[in-house]
C-alpha cells in the first residue's frame with residue numbers, strides 16, 4: 001500500500017522553501033519530509049539529486065532546517081541572529097562540496113560530487129540561506145501573517161508587502177475566513 005505524504009510547498013527561494021517543509025509550526029505542525037526518501041524527493045525538485053540518505057544525514061538536514069528557521073525568524077523580527085543557528089549554518093556551508101555548473105542554455109546546475117552527496121546538497125541550501133540572511137539578494141525576510149503558521153519567507157514583491165508564506169494555502173485560508181466572517185455579519189445585519 002502506498003503511503004500518502006503531505007504535499008511539498010515549493011517556493012522559489014530554496015532556503016525558505018526548505019524551512020517550509022515543516023509547516024503550521026505554530027498550530028498543528030505538518031512534517032512534509034517525514035522520511036529520508038521524502039527528503040530525497042524534495043531535493044530532486046530543486047535539481048539536487050542524491051541517491052541515498054542515511055538516518056544521520058536526514059537528522060542533519062533537519063538540524064540545518066531548524067537553524068535556518070531560527071535565523072530567518074530573528075532576521076524578520078529585526079533581532080540579532082542566534083549564535084547557535086549561525087554556527088550551524090556555517091558548519092553546513094563549509095561541509096558541502098557542490099560545484100555550480102553553467103549549462104549552454106545559460107542555466108545554473110549543481111554538481112554534487114563528494115562521497116556524501118546529501119552533505120553537498122545541505123551546503124547548497126546553507127549557502128542560499130547565507131545569501132538571504134546577509135541581505136545580498138533583492139527582497140526582505142518576513143513572517144507569514146497566519147497565526148498558526150508564522151513561517152519565514154522571502155518577500156520579493158515590489159512593495160515588500162506580501163503577507164503570506166504561500167498564497168495558495170495560508171493566503172487562501174485567510175481569504176476564506178474573512179469571507180465567512182463577512183457573510184455572518186451580513187446575515188446578522190439582515191435579521
Ligand SMILES: [Zn+2]
Pocket residue numbers: 144145146149150151164165166170
Ligand atoms: Zn504561512
